[in-house]
Structures are given as structure tokens and as C-alpha cells.
Amino acid sequence: MANHISNFFYFFVILTTIAAVQYSTVDAGKCTSIFNRCDDIDCPGHCKSAHGTHGVSWKCDLFYLCTCTFNQNPSSKNLCRIGMGTCYQGECDQSCCNAKCAATYKQGFGTCIPNQFTKDRCVCSYRS
Template sequence: MEKAFSLLVFIIFFIMLASVENKVKAKTCMERLDHGLCERCTERCKAKHGPKGEGSCDIKAQLCYCFYPCPTGPQCYGGAGLCGPCGSPCCNQQCADKYNQGTGFCDNIGHSNLCKCEYPCK
């Protein structure tokens, strides 16, 4: 009986250790929030990406950066508003400016021409 109890304690300890290790290895997405600069940075990040979103303000540059868990897969996704008159090249530049290693393309959805971005989880 004592052997079975020791084995059960070992298994529980191993499960707890494995769950902590997975949290440490969790990857995050990072988005620069343009509007509002640093004002209520963390609140805006949580409003956009849920309770696990964390805002960080670069006071010198007056920029709010939002960090949030990556969705399943190696890529993060976001948007950069409407596509301008120069189309995908401008969208690609907007995504590069807004997201670390971001790339973008224009996508027509209904009557809107939206700039969609993709960037790697870190």
C-alpha cells in the first residue's frame, strides 16, 4: 500500500512539473497599439486580446506594446486597417511597421479592402 502511495505522489509531482514546463515554453504574439499611445496600455491590450494580454509602454517612444498568447500554430495574425491606394505593397509595409517581422496582403471582404498581417510567434 505504501509503495502505491509513493508511486501516486511521484506521478502527481511529475504532472505538476510538466504543466509548469509547458507554461514556461509558451510563445507570445506582440502587437504595437497605435491609438492612445501609452494611455491605459494594459487595459486596451486586455480589451483586444483577452485577460491574458499584457501591455507594456515604451515611455521614451510613447508606444504601447501588447503581448498575448499565440494561437495554435507558429503564426500570429492581426490587421492594419484598410488597404490604401497602393494596395498590397503599402499593406505589407504597414504590417512590417506594426508587427515584428510582419508581412501583409490586401483581402476584399464584402465592400471593404482590408490589410491582413501575419507574423511569427516568439
């Protein structure tokens, strides 16, 4: 019985290691970019034309901006950008936005971008 448990344990460790390597390989070049408002452009079409076969998915974010997710060559010098919510006094200011980005993305830094109609947005720039 003990031999079956130890064999199962080793099998589980090997399987987990393989899954972790595959997951990190797929995620390594994952990048996002933000474009115009979703009601101003065809977001799925724009993501496909901008990123071609590298396009993975798209969504309209909290501010209804078209956000494309795609695979980018990790050696690329281009920065990836993604919205990280709102920036406003009392809840999350510039230092909070920067801290959220640094904690979420490798080499990430945040910037509060003014928005005249709604609350300012926290945009995170990072390398894939």
C-alpha cells in the first residue's frame, strides 16, 4: 500500500511540474493593449487586424475601452498596457496605482490618466 502511495506522489509531482511549465510558457508572452471606446470601433475586428494570428481575445474594460490580449515575443521592446481600475483621492492615488501594477506585473508601473467624464483611470504598463 505504501509503495502505491509513493508512486502516486511521484506521478503527481511530475504531472504538476509539466503543467506548470506549459502554463508559464503560454503566459510568458501574454500582452494587452488598449484602444478606442468599444462603441466607436469594432473591437473584435480591430484586435484581429492589429494583432493577426497572435490575437488571443478582446474585451471592453471598466471604462468601455477595447482591450486586446495577444501573444507578444518576450524579446519585444514594446510595452503592454492594461487598465487596473480607477484613481481618485481617498481610495487610490498615483502611488496606489503604481503599487498595484508593480505587485501584479513584472516590471509594471502605473499611471493615473485623467478622464473628463468619469473618475481617472489607473493604467498599468509592463513588459510581457
